[in-house]
Amino acid sequence: MTAYAYYPGCTLHGTAVEYGLSTEAVCRALGIELHELDDWNCCGASSAHAVNPWLAHGLVARNMRLARATGLTELAIPCAACFARFKETQHALGDPKTAAGIEEIAGGAVPRDLTVVPLIAILGAPSVREKIRAAVVRPLAALKVAPYYGCLLTRPPEVVRFDDPEDPQTLDEILRALGAEAVSWPGKTACCGSSLALSCTEVVLDLSHRILAWAEEAGADAVATACPMCHSNLDMRQGQMRRAGKGDHHTPVYYFTELVGVALGIGAAELGLSRHLVDAATVLERVPARARG
Amino acid sequence: MPAAVESRDALSFVEATSGQKFAECYQCAKCAAGCPLGRAVDLSPQQIIRALQLGQADLALDSRGLWMCVGCQTCVTRCPCEVDLPRVMDALRAYALATRRPAALREVAVFHRVFLETVKRLGRVYEVGLIGGFNTLSGRLFDSVDLAWPMLVRRKIKPLPARVRARREVAGIFARAEARRAKEAAR
Numbered sequence: 001m002t003a004y005a006y007y008p009g010c011t012l013h014g015t016a017v018e019y020g021l022s023t024e025a026v027c028r029a030l031g032i033e034l035h036e037l038d039d040w041n042c043c044g045a046s047s048a049h050a051v052n053p054w055l056a057h058g059l060v061a062r063n064m065r066l067a068r069a070t071g072l073t074e075l076a077i078p079c080a081a082c083f084a085r086f087k088e089t090q091h092a093l094g095d096p097k098t099a100a101g102i103e104e105i106a107g108g109a110v111p112r113d114l115t116v117v118p119l120i121a122i123l124g125a126p127s128v129r130e131k132i133r134a135a136v137v138r139p140l141a142a143l144k145v146a147p148y149y150g151c152l153l154t155r156p157p158e159v160v161r162f163d164d165p166e167d168p169q170t171l172d173e174i175l176r177a178l179g180a181e182a183v184s185w186p187g188k189t190a191c192c193g194s195s196l197a198l199s200c201t202e203v204v205l206d207l208s209h210r211i212l213a214w215a216e217e218a219g220a221d222a223v224a225t226a227c228p229m230c231h232s233n234l235d236m237r238q239g240q241m242r243r244a245g246k247g248d249h250h251t252p253v254y255y256f257t258e259l260v261g262v263a264l265g266i267g268a269a270e271l272g273l274s275r276h277l278v279d280a281a282t283v284l285e286r287v288p289a290r291a292r293g
Numbered sequence: 294m295p296a297a298v299e300s301r302d303a304l305s306f307v308e309a310t311s312g313q314k315f316a317e318c319y320q321c322a323k324c325a326a327g328c329p330l331g332r333a334v335d336l337s338p339q340q341i342i343r344a345l346q347l348g349q350a351d352l353a354l355d356s357r358g359l360w361m362c363v364g365c366q367t368c369v370t371r372c373p374c375e376v377d378l379p380r381v382m383d384a385l386r387a388y389a390l391a392t393r394r395p396a397a398l399r400e401v402a403v404f405h406r407v408f409l410e411t412v413k414r415l416g417r418v419y420e421v422g423l424i425g426g427f428n429t430l431s432g433r434l435f436d437s438v439d440l441a442w443p444m445l446v447r448r449k450i451k452p453l454p455a456r457v458r459a460r461r462e463v464a465g466i467f468a469r470a471e472a473r474r475a476k477e478a479a480r
Contacts, residue, residue: 010418015449041416041457047408050364052387053310053380055470059412062466084366095312105469107462155366156377165370191329191365198427198437199400200361203333236440275447277440 004076004122005067006034007086009228010042011079015236016228018272022257023078023119025270029261030131032122034076037066045081046195046229049088054105057098060089061106068111078119078257080227081194084152084160086116091159118153120226120256121162124170129177137265139179142286145259146215146223147171147182150230151191165189171224171256178263185218187211192233201240208233209246216251221283223253231255236277252280262287303350303388306478310384315345317374324368324378334358335397338368338378345381354389360398391478403430413467416457420450 012020027034040063049056064086067075077083093099093112103110122128154165163170166189172182190211193204212234215223225231235253242248253276261271262284273280308314318339325337336344336356344352353359364379372378389396396402407426411419424441428434444450457463 010455013455014418014420014451015444017447017449039458041459041463042412042418044409044412046363047405048412049383050386051383051390051405051409052470052474053383054473055409055467058466058470059463062462101473105466105473107465107469151365151367156369156379189367191363191367193329194363194365195404196361196363196401198424199398199404199431200333201436203330203361206333207329236444239439275449277443277447 002031003033003035003072004074004117005070005072006036007040007043007063007067007075007077007082008036009077009079009082011228015232016079016255018258018275019078019228019231019255021270021272022255022261025266026123026257026260026264029135029264029266030123030128032128035070035072037063037070040066043082043085045085049085054101056085057089057092057102058105060086061102061110064089064111064114065106065108067114073113074115074117076117076119076122078226080118080150080152081229083116083118087160090114090116118162118226120153120170120174123257123260124174129173132174132260132264133177136178136263138263138287138289140175140259140263140287141179143180143222143283144183144220145175145180145254146185146218146220147175147188148211148215148223148225148230148234149189150225150227151189151194153226154189171226174256174260175224178259180259183215183218183220185214185220187214190214192230194229194233197229197233197237202244204233205237205241205244205246208237209241209249212238212241212249212251213247216249220251221286223251224256224259225253226256238278250278252276252278252283254280300348300350302480303354303385304345304348306388306480307345307350307381307384310387310477311377311380313377313381315342315376315381318342318346318372318376319374321373323371323373327367327371329365329367330358330361330363334361338362341385342376342378342381353385354394355397357397359385359389360396360401387474388478391474400431400433403427406430409467413464414460415454416460416463417455419454420444421452422454
């Protein structure tokens with residue numbers, strides 16, 4: 001049994017509820033214990049750092065102190081944007097002058113011995129991936145999936161130190177362990193427009209449409225992601241893309257944890273598959289269901 | 294304040310806050326080539342850093358490109374000189390707001406304000422309040438309304454907000470961070 005302190009972030013309790021449900025279900029099935037931080041606060045992504053870097057560090061620092069209070073040394077973060085903010089603050093703590101400023105804003109000492117891990121790195125570690133492969137009861141053999149990493153899991157590389165920033169492989173390998181085909185496509189690390197969704201919607205529709213079009217041209221039946229911002233732009237805004245004349249997409253976008261859960265035989269309701277705006281059930285009908293065990 | 298003095302203040306604030314030296318950029322334009330917003334902005338990342346090199350902070354501060362940058366980190370990842378442009382952008386916006394300069398893309402500034410007001414009050418994001426507040430203040434009343442019902446029935450948004458118990462602690466972080474930014478921008 002491996003245990004992690006767990007920071008879900010705001011979206012996993014809200015717009016990315018299916019990411020939260022599937023994360024917890026999959027970790028339970030794999031014997032990974034998640035201890036949610038007590039009374040955690042928003043990390044500030046994507047607004048705090050954009051207008052006041054001190055605020056961004058202060059908000060993260062409080063959560064780092066809560067993580068340390070669990071007694072665990074590793075902090076698991078599913079959301080790519082939250083993960084990147086924690087890594088930025090850890091990076092900033094490396095400079096003594098900045099660190100003093102951060103502790104002043106945070107109102108106390110900030111732990112330096114915490115390891116911040118994106119959930120995808122935990123499930124993608126070779127030993128866990130092999131465990132997943134062995135536990136698959138419903139191979140996704142009929143599915144072609146576009147592995148979509150987005151921006152913040154791998155960039156900037158000196159700060160986040162995860163996978164390759166131009167051609168990452170972790171998600172590809174997880175998908176292959178599930179029996180799915182990870183298609184080769186140009187959109188792996190493209191930007192969806194992120195937090196411009198409300199303020200510059202047109203730009204987000206353009207960028208997100210382009211990503212879906214690339215995935216479809218590569219023959220993908222679905223897109224897999226680890227980022228709630230990417231998911232909400234790609235899944236929820238397909239209707240707006242259609243009405244704006246950008247493109248007629250009907251491509252389901254899954255959190256990678258949902259696909260792991262499906263392959264492990266976990267039920268659709270437990271994974272939150274009905275929470276998508278684009279139908280997420282039909283594509284999965286191609287994958288024959290088998291009883292667990 | 295004369296423009297030249299203000300520009301000098303902005304440049305030193307941005308260099309100190311971002312920890313970046315503008316002179317290290319040799320204008321290869323890799324940042325502009327990879328910028329996902331290249332087609333949508335007035336000044337590219339390369340042009341923004343050029344303006345700073347030339348001491349013309351006003352050009353950068355008043356650009357739409359500054360407010361449209363979402364910090365996707367593509368530019369810094371590819372920069373051969375390792376100039377961290379997203380940090381420069383963060384510092385420029387911080388300076389613009391601390392000195393009450395109108396944003397070239399008002400909607401983006403409104404979004405950040407409403408978002409952070411929510412977090413300051415509740416400790417967490419509250420989507421209904423965020424969309425409602427943004428639509429009211431930006432005057433775009435019916436934006437995203439098509440998504441409200443589908444999100445509600447899927448329980449992706451909740452009518453009532455989640456709240457942190459230690460809200461005073463969170464408010465303290467906001468107060469100290471805001472005071473520090475204001476002090477540094479006034480220096």
